[in-house]
Amino acid sequence: MQKWRREVKGTMYPALRLLMPNVDRGRLYNMKEVMLGRSYLEVMGIPKDSEDGQALVKFNLPGKSTVSDKAAGDFPRVLYEIVRSRSTVTESKVSIKKINEMLDNFARDHDKSEQRPIIREWVETLTAEEHMWLAKIILKQMKLGVSEQTILEAFHPDARELFTVNADLRTLCEKLYSVSFRLNNTSISVATAFKPQLSKMGNYTTLTHIDEWMGQLGCKEFWIETKLDGERMQIHIDNGQWRYYSRKGTNYTQDYGPDPTRGSLTPFIHNSINAHVKRCILDGELVVYDPASDALVPFGNLKTVGRKSFNPMNEHEPHPYFVAFDILQMDNVSLAEKPLHRRYEVLQSIIDPIPGRIAIIDQLRGTSSAQALHAFHAAIEAGQEGIIVKNPESRYVPNSRTMDWTKVKAEYVEGVSEHPDVVVVGGYYGTGNRANKISKFLVAIRDTPKQDEVVDPERPKLLTFARVGSGASYKELDAMTQRFPWKRFDDKRVPSWLAIGKEKPEMILDPYTKVDGVDSAIVLELKAAEITPADDYSCGYSLRFPRIMKSKIGYYFRYSL
Template identity: 40%
Template sequence: MSSASRDSPLFSDFCRLLESISARKGTDLKKQRLEKYVQEWRARYGDFFDAMRLLLPHLDKERTTYGMKEQVLAKTYVDVLGLGKDSEDANYLIHWRMPGKNKQYQKIVGDFASVAYEVIASRSTVIRGTMTVHDVNQQLDTLSITSGRQQQRDIIRHFFVNYTADEQKWIIRVILKELKVGMSENSVLNVFHSDAFNLFNVCSSLHKVCVDLKDPFIRLSTNDIAIFYPIKPQLAHKELPQDVPKAMGGTDKFYIQQKLDGERLQLHVKDGVFRYWSRKTTDYTHLYGANENEGTLTPYIYNCFHHKARSLILDGEMVAWDPIGEQYLPFGTLKSAALDQTDGKNKARPCFIVFDIVYCNGTPIIEQPLSERVAILPKIITEKKGHLEILPHTEGSSVQDVVDELDKAVAARQEGIVIKNPSCTYAPGQRNKDWIKVKPDYVDSLGDDVDVLIIGGIYGTGRRGDRLSHFMCAIKDNNVPLGSEPRLL
């Protein structure tokens, strides 16, 4: 929740900061403006968390969702503003992606917050902002836990009655978790503290970052991994097969693994408690189970860990497993398998495939080389087919080894391969050439051509706001019997 202190700056001043950052060209100028604001905040108000969660709303895990995207917000504002459902302004709100006849809206089509601002501005009676950053956070905290449309309407009405149109524009951007000021999370965090980005990568908590790094002159270890704080996983760099050995710095050998078609997941285990987080640190424990008595996975793997492995953080991929065909299923089947609580030995089920470990028995081990980390896995895990597995690897040292493994992956209709440097440490949140992914579609000769029918389009945003930028396509279903009506998928 937000800071309990009432000594908080005006939200209108915070909005002016965002406008200033957005208007500046170049990252350095944007960072200079934000740095001045951070220094002033620290000197007067101390804890920066109230501001940080508004600057990086997509990283605020204490307010994971507001249950309101553009369409819901549009309908809510139509109701709050008392607009006729067939009125021009209601139409612009509802169809915010589509260019209309009004030139005023054509310039901002595809940007819902800007469209909403134009509609709100002519109706708002609030001329000067009097609400604080703390006030905004309190309302957003409430919005994030509401369960009904009436409560949502009440909060949006509160914003309309008490905040200027400009302030509401930025509140809408926070709710949509996209500020659009031209600064990355890396830039924002590094302005706050030189260790902030690295700390966030190993804890995924803006609150912890703001508390632990409140003093800009005190440095922290970047190895501050803790159990039940989700980390940002290391990511793989894309390369062509012929460029892999050079990209890996000429190492004399590398590991080659299957690139799985699932969802990147990390598993935290301590004293019988299990927690699952996705690549973007979304908590999926409710699906897979927090203990041996609940979920579609934990009851089956609860006893698969060595009794001396008291606390673990494992990195891997969650896939759907077909026990009849004894094969991994496409990614699209994973969620239905994870949600299926019915009994049945032959149903598709979630299977966690482990390929790395970053924490063991109270100690982060990301500084150990990959070869030593993966050697730990068979010592602490008893594999259970179709439930919990360790991803095997082969060793290679040449372009031909990469090509041969990629050919095998193509023949097996797999997604591709991942090549890893055995001597590399684990780099949370980074995409570097110690891990390299190679997929068939990176190679022209291995790509597939598909005939499709365009059946729809979606208007773009920004510079592409007045034109179709994404297309919905269909393919012919070849399983339809001859003589029957054609069917498209």
């Protein structure tokens, strides 16, 4: 970095965004390994069914070709080995500026036909090692062996503090242009994404003592909000220009609308903001509202409805709905240091709610644990995720989790979440330390036969239901996978006992096969927030946030699911 400052003398933004692609909000690739691999195969003329073609598309399966098993699960490394065996480019001749131009073009053109010429240029000008690093950047898998915090500290003494508030690399580099320049303060500013204040996780016991907790924080009254099933979103309004940033700082402005004439939300809510307010920052939850049922629908629909263009005729279709719960700046006045109850008053004074489009979160005032418990159960019964309890005297602290905001969700509380038993029918190989090893499972439930349908009682049909991997240790995963006869899944030869959906496994396990006289069935007890409709699984439903609680290996499951 010292050499860059000494010889290049310009902003370090071009270099930092290559070192830290996972926090670079200026480029969205929307690209996964398989899609990138297929694009390379087309450009390089490698048949998909060839050994190297399969190695690239199924990069996480061991032993696919001449590619070393050590590279399995590491797509950039697999790509490196395949390009190296074919490329005639042996010397690097591209600059950082050129690399950034290449990536800008690639991020800008999401159409497959437009990306092929870009990748063709890469193949003609880049070395195999440069292809590997480009893939790491696009997939945001740098793995440099140093943390982002270490890079920021090496860049500037104030970089970590500023990045905590304004999670934008370009702004960081512009403000900290010189090591000799020191910040007097870091503050939230309009048009720059920041890391929002988050809620500390609580449980049922927390609610039973919430009055004591809040008393320790110095407040006699606490506020209760419903935890909505949506995506955290901050809206920045700057003299008629709107910006939308997610919790991680991803810019969704093009989806929801940069001005009142474009997008799926701004055209419908711009008039709800008091005309005297020229600049402000709103914090809230973006959910999906369905006019037909007059209800909120699951969060999974948000990306679909968010990308629909402005069309007044879409009034009766599901659409984005912003629920504001905080305001951090109004015109040139920062409100983050003001107590929550004051910020809420300002919020109410500038927003005129529009049903189904924009609202202000309802506040229930409480003084006892009984009120918090009642609100929690009411939220669960209404199909919501849970509640958030807030200290009305609290200040807004970006990138923090404190007891001032405490959330309790159904999945954290015994007795109010789903606990289904399922059987493992498929598996997926992991990456990194889990390369060459099955790390996630496709699980199923037993089908309910139709009336007069003849069913084999020894091999009842199974319907796929969910994909799960969290909750089990590596040791437990190995114990559940190593002793059984896993086979490669072939979607042209699906066994009669299994109904498969859009979600297809990499490996398949027949739970009716016996190993040493015992069923090779792995039955899992899962814990999840809720059961929701899902097109990807043959049963038509799936689980939100599933976790493995218990496993039963070789368990006789035919009549238990």
